[in-house]
Amino acid sequence: MNDGVIESFIKARKNKMLPLWCILIVLAAVAIDVVVYLLVQLIGMLLWILVSGIAFYGILILIRLNRLEYELSVVMGEMTISEIRNQTSRKKVMSFDIKDAENFRKATPEDVAAKEQAAKENQHKVLCCFGDEDTDLYYFTARAKDEGVTYDIFMAPDNRIKKEIAERNFEARRVITFEDRL
16 A cells, blocks of 8 residues: 555535625615715715725625635555635645545546435534536545544545545445446
């Protein structure tokens, strides 16, 4: 087995609600601007500029927070998943032993929607490490080493990560080698 370090980056799904949130911020700013201008006309123009600036800044923050990618790193059989926002801030989401991953199977985008709905009812957290264009999607559950919380993980790993997972987890080996034979 390979005990080296393997790293991979996955751009996250785009937030489909982002344009709606931006439009709502702009509409709220315009409504506040109109009311303030009608009530206090002389100072209203200065307040209009202030409210518009705050709205513009809020939109910039939303856009920056939605630039998300995941880093997968495997070291000696332990996978660490970190999220990177706006290519500046990194946060470790979870770490687990690959051999302890369970329920490994191929997944579809419909499975993701169903699991996200079911996660609201049980104690599992859902982690979606894939982009909009990823078609090679896998699902498994793993318990985080640090916090002990079980995660339902949807992932679109590259071939190096898939190979490492297949070497260290029997369930994954059955799913991944089965697909390679087709």
